[in-house]
Amino acid sequence: MTAPTGLREREKARVRGELIDAALLLFEHRGFEQTTVQEIADAAHVSRRTFHRHFPSKTAVVFAHEEDVMAHLLAALDLRPPTEAVFAALRAALRDFLLDDSQTELRRRQADTARRARLVLITNPQLRQENFTGAFGRRDALARNFAHRGGLPEDDLRAKLAASTCFSAFGVGLDHWVTQPDPSVHGLYEILDNTVAALQHGLEIDSATGSAAS
Missing domain, CATH: 1.10.10.60 (Homeodomain-like)
Structure with a gap:
C-alpha cells in the first residue's frame, strides 16, 4: 500500500x-x-x-504557496539544535531551507511562485487584507514553535510577539524583494536574513544629528 x-x-x-x-x-x-x-x-x-x-476558491490559490512555504520553514526550524535562540534558529532555518544545494531548481521555482503571488497581493488590496486575516494560523504555528524552543507555555506573550513581529518583517522583506532587480533565491534569502537579523539585534535608529537619547 x-x-x-x-x-x-x-x-x-x-x-x-x-x-x-x-x-x-x-x-x-x-x-x-x-x-x-x-x-x-x-x-x-x-x-x-x-x-x-x-x-475552495481562486483566492485560496494565491495563499496556498505561503502555507506550503511556512510548513517547510517550520520543518527546517525543528531541525535546528534546541540550544539555539529563536531568531538565531530562524535565520539558520531560512539558510538551510532557501540555500539547500540539493534542491536548487525546486527552490528557484518556489521563489518564482512566491514573487508572482506577492505581486498579485500587492496589486489587490482586498486580497492583501484577506491574506492578513488568513495568516493568523501560520503566525500562531510559528509562535508555538518559538514557545516550545524557549520552554515556554504555548500562550506566552513573548513568543506571540516574536512570531507576529517576524510575520510583519517577512511581509516587508517580500515586498522589498519583488521591487528589486534580483529575483534570485539568494537575493530573497539575503533580504529575509537581514530582516530577521534586524529583529535579533534591535531596531533602534539613531538620530542623524547625534546619538540616540538614552
Missing part, C-alpha cells in the same frame, strides 16, 4: 502545483478579478471539479 499511496500524494502535489502556476500566470496577464476558476482549470488541463478538490 505504501507505493500507491506515495504515487497518489505525488500526483496530488503535481496537480496542485500546476494549478497554482496556471492561476498566477493568468492573474499576472489578465488580472485577478478578470480570471475565472474555469479558466484556471482549463489552463492546467483539469476539470473545474478537480480544481475544487484542491482549492
Whole structure:
C-alpha cells in the first residue's frame, strides 16, 4: 500500500502545483478579478471539479504557496539544535531551507511562485487584507514553535510577539524583494536574513544629528 499511496500524494502535489502556476500566470496577464476558476482549470488541463478538490476558491490559490512555504520553514526550524535562540534558529532555518544545494531548481521555482503571488497581493488590496486575516494560523504555528524552543507555555506573550513581529518583517522583506532587480533565491534569502537579523539585534535608529537619547 505504501507505493500507491506515495504515487497518489505525488500526483496530488503535481496537480496542485500546476494549478497554482496556471492561476498566477493568468492573474499576472489578465488580472485577478478578470480570471475565472474555469479558466484556471482549463489552463492546467483539469476539470473545474478537480480544481475544487484542491482549492475552495481562486483566492485560496494565491495563499496556498505561503502555507506550503511556512510548513517547510517550520520543518527546517525543528531541525535546528534546541540550544539555539529563536531568531538565531530562524535565520539558520531560512539558510538551510532557501540555500539547500540539493534542491536548487525546486527552490528557484518556489521563489518564482512566491514573487508572482506577492505581486498579485500587492496589486489587490482586498486580497492583501484577506491574506492578513488568513495568516493568523501560520503566525500562531510559528509562535508555538518559538514557545516550545524557549520552554515556554504555548500562550506566552513573548513568543506571540516574536512570531507576529517576524510575520510583519517577512511581509516587508517580500515586498522589498519583488521591487528589486534580483529575483534570485539568494537575493530573497539575503533580504529575509537581514530582516530577521534586524529583529535579533534591535531596531533602534539613531538620530542623524547625534546619538540616540538614552
